[in-house]
Amino acid sequence: MLVNNQIFGAPLAGITDKPFRRIVRMFAPDAPLYTEMISCHSLVEAHKNCLRNFDRYDDEGNIGAQIFGADVSLMADAARILQDSGATWIDINMGCPVPKVATRSGAGAHLMKDHILAEKIMRAVVKAVKIPVSIKTRLGWDEASRDWAELIHIATDCGISFAALHGRTRAQLYMGESKLPRITDDIKMPIIGNGDIKDIKDVTKVLNLGYSGAMIGRAMLGRPWTLGVLSGKCDVPHQIGPIVLRHFEYMLGYYGEKNATQMFRKHAAWYSAGIPNSAEFRIKVNKIFSAKELKTEICKFWGCEENI
Numbered sequence: 001m002l003v004n005n006q007i008f009g010a011p012l013a014g015i016t017d018k019p020f021r022r023i024v025r026m027f028a029p030d031a032p033l034y035t036e037m038i039s040c041h042s043l044v045e046a047h048k049n050c051l052r053n054f055d056r057y058d059d060e061g062n063i064g065a066q067i068f069g070a071d072v073s074l075m076a077d078a079a080r081i082l083q084d085s086g087a088t089w090i091d092i093n094m095g096c097p098v099p100k101v102a103t104r105s106g107a108g109a110h111l112m113k114d115h116i117l118a119e120k121i122m123r124a125v126v127k128a129v130k131i132p133v134s135i136k137t138r139l140g141w142d143e144a145s146r147d148w149a150e151l152i153h154i155a156t157d158c159g160i161s162f163a164a165l166h167g168r169t170r171a172q173l174y175m176g177e178s179k180l181p182r183i184t185d186d187i188k189m190p191i192i193g194n195g196d197i198k199d200i201k202d203v204t205k206v207l208n209l210g211y212s213g214a215m216i217g218r219a220m221l222g223r224p225w226t227l228g229v230l231s232g233k234c235d236v237p238h239q240i241g242p243i244v245l246r247h248f249e250y251m252l253g254y255y256g257e258k259n260a261t262q263m264f265r266k267h268a269a270w271y272s273a274g275i276p277n278s279a280e281f282r283i284k285v286n287k288i289f290s291a292k293e294l295k296t297e298i299c300k301f302w303g304c305e306e307n308i
């Protein structure tokens with residue numbers, strides 16, 4: 001599952017859903033991709049309003065299902081459910097900085113401060129499943145506690161297979177530059193470098209620092225071909241319209257017309273960014289509630305046919 005120098009698609013809440021992953025796989029069929037983060041509570045309690053709680057993964061390629069939470073036994077249960085749903089591996093979120101997760105729930109980035117709880121969760125999840133378990137974390141809670149290496153040593157001891165490291169602290173959120181440290185010989189598990197990686201130069205830089213792979217997040221927005229291009233599987237496509245239409249079709253199939261039409265607005269904005277008249281296009285799209293109208297606007301903007 002983890003081959004050296006692989007390019008991973010990062011977990012992005014509200015973005016890397018099943019339709020988005022399907023579009024990414026058109027260009028990078030074998031790329032290791034993550035789900036959005038999934039709450040162990042909402043999964044175990046099978047919250048009906050959350051479609052992804054019922055996703056199957058066996059029809060996808062290499063897929064890491066990411067869970068977050070602070071309850072040791074619910075995290076183990078959630079991992080088991082996702083294994084049974086066909087995930088390739090389970091990832092534990094140890095980096096999410098948003099207050100609802102990291103401070104109010106004691107999950108995500110909080111686990112970088114509470115290594116005892118982090119260790120309990122890792123041991124329970126590894127024991128609960130037969131598939132590999134990874135973690136995704138940051139450099140530390142803040143500048144004064146950049147203790148990622150200590151967490152990695154604990155993870156190694158718990159049987160975690162690999163880790164992704166985002167080169168910022170929790171305090172930095174997404175601000176400032178991502179600065180990944182060099183991987184030294186005392187680190188005994190593969191580490192995937194993450195943060196601000198956009199092109200092949202950035203990937204090479206990360207690999208030269210001793211990382212086993214690179215993980216791309218925001219550089220996929222409006223450019224789902226990025227992983228394919230960076231892993232040498234495709235060129236940047238010339239015709240964007242048919243890709244946008246197909247992505248919207250997949251969202252319609254998954255979410256239904258009402259939700260898909262509104263949820264697609266952000267994707268339409270990312271796809272159109274930097275193209276002449278994109279501001280007018282976005283204003284129009286933000287007022288559309290019907291799938292047919294949205295398809296017509298997409299075709300007009302990119303000059304393509306509706307039949308894809």
Ligand SMILES: Cc1cc2nc3c(=O)[nH]c(=O)nc-3n(C[C@H](O)[C@H](O)[C@H](O)COP(=O)(O)O)c2cc1C
Nearest residue numbers: 010011012013036037136166195196197216217218
């Ligand atoms: C909108 C958004 C949603 C994110 N959702 C998640 C998530 O669900 N789980 C997670 O571990 N990280 C999440 N992240 C962090 C990214 O996976 C990644 O670590 C971060 O964006 C830095 O990488 P990049 O510069 O390539 O985007 C999110 C980031 C953004 C911007």
